[in-house]
Amino acid sequence: MYIVIIGCGRMGSLLANRLSKQGESIVVVDKNESAFENLSAEFSGFHILGDGAEVDVLKQAKIEKADVVLATTKEDNLNLMIAQIAKEIFGVHKVLVRLFDTKREEIFSTFHIESISPTRIAVDEFLKKINLKGS
Amino acid sequence: MRTIIIGGGKLVYFLSKTFISKGYDVTIVNDDSQDCEWFAKRLETTVIKGNGSDLKVQQEAKAGETDCLIAITPNDEDNLISCQVAGKVFGIPKIISFVNNPENATLFEQLGINIAISPVEIISKLIEQKTEFEEITNLIPLAEGKINVTEIVLTENSPVLGKSIEELDFPREAIITCIIRNSSAIVPKGFTILKEKDKLILISIPEEYHKVIKLLTGEK
Numbered sequence: 001m002y003i004v005i006i007g008c009g010r011m012g013s014l015l016a017n018r019l020s021k022q023g024e025s026i027v028v029v030d031k032n033e034s035a036f037e038n039l040s041a042e043f044s045g046f047h048i049l050g051d052g053a054e055v056d057v058l059k060q061a062k063i064e065k066a067d068v069v070l071a072t073t074k075e076d077n078l079n080l081m082i083a084q085i086a087k088e089i090f091g092v093h094k095v096l097v098r099l100f101d102t103k104r105e106e107i108f109s110t111f112h113i114e115s116i117s118p119t120r121i122a123v124d125e126f127l128k129k130i131n132l133k134g135s
Numbered sequence: 136m137r138t139i140i141i142g143g144g145k146l147v148y149f150l151s152k153t154f155i156s157k158g159y160d161v162t163i164v165n166d167d168s169q170d171c172e173w174f175a176k177r178l179e180t181t182v183i184k185g186n187g188s189d190l191k192v193q194q195e196a197k198a199g200e201t202d203c204l205i206a207i208t209p210n211d212e213d214n215l216i217s218c219q220v221a222g223k224v225f226g227i228p229k230i231i232s233f234v235n236n237p238e239n240a241t242l243f244e245q246l247g248i249n250i251a252i253s254p255v256e257i258i259s260k261l262i263e264q265k266t267e268f269e270e271i272t273n274l275i276p277l278a279e280g281k282i283n284v285t286e287i288v289l290t291e292n293s294p295v296l297g298k299s300i301e302e303l304d305f306p307r308e309a310i311i312t313c314i315i316r317n318s319s320a321i322v323p324k325g326f327t328i329l330k331e332k333d334k335l336i337l338i339s340i341p342e343e344y345h346k347v348i349k350l351l352t353g354e355k
Contacts, residue, residue, distance in 0.1 A: 053212055055238050077188055081212040084246050103190055104216075107223055 004029070004066040006052035006082050007073035011098060011118070013038030015070060020045050027061045052082050055089075064090040071097040076104060083113045136160065139196050141187030141217050142207030142233075143170045150205070151178050162196045188216040190224060198225035207233045211243075218248045256280060260341065283344050285337040287351060289329060294353040301325035309339035309347045 001024045005012050008030035016028045017040040026045030029052050030036065036047045050057035052073060063069060069086040071079035079097040086092040099105055099115040108115060138154055140147055141164045151161045151174070161180045164187040165171050175182045185192035187206060198204065204221040206214035214232040221227040231250045234240050243251035257280045277284060289296060295303060300311060300323055314321040315334035321327065329335075339347050348354075 053210075054236060055242065075212065077210070077212040077216040081215050084215075085242065088246060089242065101189075107190075107220060110223065111219075 001025070001067040002062075002065055003027075003068045003070065004058075004061050004063050004086075005070045005072060006030075006058075006061075006079075007071065007098075008032075008035040008038055008047065009072065009074060010038065012070070012072040015072065016045060017043050029057060029061050053078055055085065058082070058085060058090070063092065066090075066092050068092070068094040068096070071095070073098075074100075076101050080104070080108055080113065083108075084111065087113065136203060137197070137201045138162070139164060139187075139193070139198060139201050139204045139221075139227075140207065141165075141205070141214075143167060144207075147207055148174065148177070150207075151180055155179060162201075164192060164196055186213075188213055188220055190220060193217075193220060193225060198227060201225070201227050203227065203229040203231070205231045205233075209235055211235050211239050215239075215243060215246065215248070218243075219246075222247065280341065283337075283339050283341055285339065285344070285348075287335050287337060287348070289331055289333045289335065289351065291331055292353055293329075293331070293351060295329050295351055296331055297328060299326050299328050303350060305350065306339070306343040306346050308343045309337060312336045312338055 003019055003024050003026050005016050005026060005028045008016065008028045012028060016026050020026045020043045028039070028045065028047045029050055031049070031051045033049055039047065048057065048061050050060065052058065063086055069092045071082040073079055076099050079099065083095045083097045086095045095113060097113060097115045099117050100119055102117050102120050105115050105117060137160045139162045140151055143165045147163060151163060154161050155178065163174050163180055163182045164185060165174065165182065166184065166186050168184055171182045171184045174180065183192060183196050185195070187193070187208065198221055204218065204227045206217040208214055211234050214234070218230045218232045222230050230248055231252065232243055232248045234243055234251050234253045237253040237256040240251045240253040240256065260280055311323050313336040314323050314327065316330065335351065337347060
């Protein structure tokens, strides 16, 4: 699979490293050069220095050919914009975004954008552990 | 008309001031408390501190009862999401976004924003056209730069002097709307003969603009 990841922070880089290790071909985009230091030595994909908010940068990453696009920058709005561009303009089938603000999940699910909320997942985990101890 | 403006800086200040003077009800949303204070001191508007793309903030700004929302922040992604929340959740009928990256203008319209305005594109077109010919004295881009209104004076070098308008190979998407001759206005007809020092008021689409100017001035 050809996977484009926008945002090479802790989450983006971890995804990139793991997917690359699994043998997928990966392109990671980040606007900060230092972000690419998060990539492991085994990472065999490409990285592009640029702002994911610019269509030119997305084109450079050959987003139109991507099977999967993951938007994992730390800005919710940027992730949502990238996801819409990938889906609506470039016709990418599988697009996933990270959302910190859980309130937005519902709105953007109506746009058929799938999101993953680390906050929600973490809260669920916390609650699970508390309940276990309590029982 | 109830309007929400999201953003900061002089642009938001003067825009709000203009709208208020026209009797609009303006609410400014800005995420910087110093900016908010600044606006509140100088304008008779409601100022709300917060991220304009937040549901709660738009609710506080009474988005549900608003006719028009304008997003003018320096971040295109924030403008897009603010506009989409306004349209999707609150059903605001008129939604306008500024785009900092000119390439985003068509993109935003494809993503459902009513009007996406690129100041860079409008200003660069204006400068390009203004600096090109001295005899072209006035230009206004209308409909976000989709129509040019141009004023051009025919000099002695013009190849169209003595010709009637119907003789000209005028592009379809352009029209001479008025001729000012000796300070009186003539509504041009096909048989109207063009003379030196005629001032023509033209309307054209940007794509035909250069063709029209070349036709009337003979210059490239």
